[in-house]
Amino acid sequence: MQERVPATITQFEERLIDVSDSLPKRLRQCAEYVAANKDRIAVSTVAEMAEGAGVQPSAFMRFCRILGFSGFSEMQRLFRDSYSGGWPDYSTRLKNLREKAEGTPFALLAEFVDVGRASLENLLKTIDAKTLDDAVEALAKAQMIHIIGLRRSFPVASYIAYAFEKMNVPAMLHSGVGGLDNHNAIRPGDVLLAVTFSPYAAETIEMVEAVSSRGIPVVAMTDTIVSPLRKFDAITLSVSEVDFGAFRSLSATLCLAIVLSVAVGTKRSE
Amino acid sequence: MQERVPATITQFEERLIDVSDSLPKRLRQCAEYVAANKDRIAVSTVAEMAEGAGVQPSAFMRFCRILGFSGFSEMQRLFRDSYSGGWPDYSTRLKNLREKAEGTPFALLAEFVDVGRASLENLLKTIDAKTLDDAVEALAKAQMIHIIGLRRSFPVASYIAYAFEKMNVPAMLHSGVGGLDNHNAIRPGDVLLAVTFSPYAAETIEMVEAVSSRGIPVVAMTDTIVSPLRKFDAITLSVSEVDFGAFRSLSATLCLAIVLSVAVGTKRSE
DNA sequence: CGGAATTTGGAATATATGTTCTATTTTGCT
DNA sequence: AGCAAAATAGAACATATATTCCAAATTCCG
Structure with a gap:
């Protein structure tokens, strides 16, 4: 019984198939229940799994051993970690x-x-397809797209502005150069695309607030659902990115930015 | 604080948004971490969640209470029950x-x-560790770092400028606003960090040429080894990015940019 | 600036959960 | 059927984890 412990879900499945032919009654019940409910392993206790399989906890423990683990905890850890890739800290x-x-x-x-x-x-897991569709739809209908994103979000905003320009989409980047505000450039029929992450730039929030109160649609790229942009009824695409200190790996954010740009650009030229 | 306990994930989110405006520092950290990692709740311990949020377990417990639960376990139960598992991998x-x-x-x-x-x-495969070291070394020794990157490279340049500022590294972004050149701002003891990708912006090449001929060190982020920057003896970090149509996913480039910023910032403060 | 109220960190405690052990039952074999 | 080997159930034990409590630090207000 000294097989090495499965290190991936795939190895786990192989091992499960291997052993399942030569199993006594109770352990076979375990195998069948586990095969049919792999997703419950991460969130259940031995007692619950055992009950589901119709066996005693101790039987389930033996089952874990046969699979190559030291116990239930070790087996559970495999499932907990491999869920969501494991980007804890x-x-x-x-x-x-x-x-x-x-x-x-x-x-x-x-x-x-x-x-x-x-x-x-x-990103793939957290972005809602419907919301993304709505965002693309709204931006594609806009007469002109206004983009704002300051400080740490500025790279994203400037990237979008560049991409829109290349796709012949009328767009204006509000970069705040020279402290000019240009609020009045935003007119009915236009749409505002706002990018902001914690700590949220006050100017961005203000602009969203002002524009939103005038009934102009807003699409927001922000982090989490507790972002202050939630207060206004913007179409909110939330991206959670790993950051530490002042730094934010913008991979996911920029990826979403490209998608938005390309999708909007394509839709408009249809 | 006797609100009824959230019975669905949606209610949970509403409650989270409700309270998140009036939260002290540590509890706010909890709210933000939870908002960004809802999927981890089902498979983590309080200790893990607390660590992720950067707070003490006891603080996280208080947070659960404020949300209306009797404790972490109750909150976790909500997520475990509605957990469906995002497999296959x-x-x-x-x-x-x-x-x-x-x-x-x-x-x-x-x-x-x-x-x-x-x-x-x-990126990992193509970046040479030695060259990266050299680049960090050169930038860390600079009196002032000048950054240039135009058009499609501008997001990268602006990101680096932001990061340097946050790390108290003296840096200047040459964005070409208003067509001003500022060549004279670059002085002996300084270093130029140039970012350019095909089709290479003429202004960037010119600046590298001018600066290089004055004997000022140049660090370049560019694509492939046939980049025109090769002519000048710059320390060249080449990043080959997978293109998709006319668009360039900047993931790898930005990743390298962060690394440069952090490494240089750290080295300078030693 | 000083005192009250709030918030926080960390250790102490309670509880849930995993794990092991052994007597008993079942199974397989002659 | 009778014996030995394997499997099982259930309770006892160990450990991990949640929860509580209180002193210290911080913030808020007058």
């Missing part, structure tokens, strides 16, 4: 890496590549 | 998504997420 990892002088730039790079990948995967 | 999900949602913005998102991931993976 990148920000502390990065902080440590940065503080410890031993962190070479290359190690830092590896870490950030990983963060970016996790963020991208997560 | 990433690659198959992506494939399904693309086939099923063909032509929709969401399919486009899946496409770009994949492109981004590929670019990031590729």
Whole structure:
């Protein structure tokens, strides 16, 4: 019985198939129940799993052992971690890496590549297809698209402005150069695309507020659902990105920005 | 604080938005972390959630109470019950998504997420650790760092400028606002960080040429080794990004930009 | 600036949950 | 049927985890 412990869900499944032919009654019940309810492993206790399978907890424990784990906890950990890729505390990892002088730039790079990948995967899970459709729809109908995004969000805003220009979409980037406000450039029939992340730039919030009260549609790219933009009835695309200190890996945000640009550009030229 | 306990995820979100305006510091951290990682609640312990939010477990407990639960366990139960598991794993999900949602913005998102991931993976393979070290070294020694990146590279340049500012690194972004050149701001002891990708912006090349001939060190972020910047003896970090149509997913480039910023910022403060 | 109220950190405690052990039952074999 | 080996149930035990409590720090107000 000294097989090595499954390290991935796939290995787990293979092992499950392997053993399931030579199993006594109770353990077979476990195998069948687990096969049919893999997704419950991450969120259940042994007692619950055992009851579901119609066996005693101790029987279920033996079952875990046969699969190669030291116990139920170890098996559960596999499922808990592999759900959502497991990006628990990148920000502390990065902080440590940065503080410890031993962190070479290359190690830092590896870490950030990983963060970016996790963020991208997560993006697919958290973006709601319907909301994305609505956003594209609203922007495609706009006479002119106004873009605002300051400080840490400015790279995103400027990227979108560039992409729109390349796709012949009328757009205006409100960068605040020279402290000019240009609020009056925003007119009925236009749409505002606002990008802001914690700590939210006051100017952005103000602009959304002003524009929203005039009945002009707003599409927002922001983090989480507790963003202050929630107060106004904007179409909100929330992107959660790993950040630490002042830094934010913008992978997911920029990815969404490209998608918006391309989708809107395509739709308008139809 | 005797509100009734949220019975659905939607109610939970509403409650979260309700309270999140009137929350002290630590509890606000909890709210933000939870909003960004709702999916982790089902499979984490209080200790893990607390660590993720950067607070003590006891603080997280108070947070659960404010949301209307008797404790963390009750809140977790809500998420465990409505947990359906996001399997099968990433690659198959992506494939399904693309086939099923063909032509929709969401399919486009899946496409770009994949492109981004590929670019990031590729970055690790193509960046040379030694060159990266040299670049960090050169930038860390600079009196002042001048940053240039125009058109499609501008988001990257502006990101770097922001990051340097936050890390108290003296830096100047040459954005060309108003057609002013500011060549004379670049002085001996300074370093130029140039970002450019095909089709290379003439202004950037010119600046590199001018500066380089004055004996001022240049660090370049560019694509491939055939970039025109090769002519000048700059420290060249080449990033090959996967293109999708006319658009460039900047994931890898921005990732490298963050790494440079953080590494340089850290090194200077040693 | 000083005192009250709130918020916070950390250790102490309670509880739930996983794990092990052993007597008993079942199964397989001759 | 009778014996040995394997499997099982259930209780006892160990550990991980949630929860509470209170002193210290902070913020708020007059």
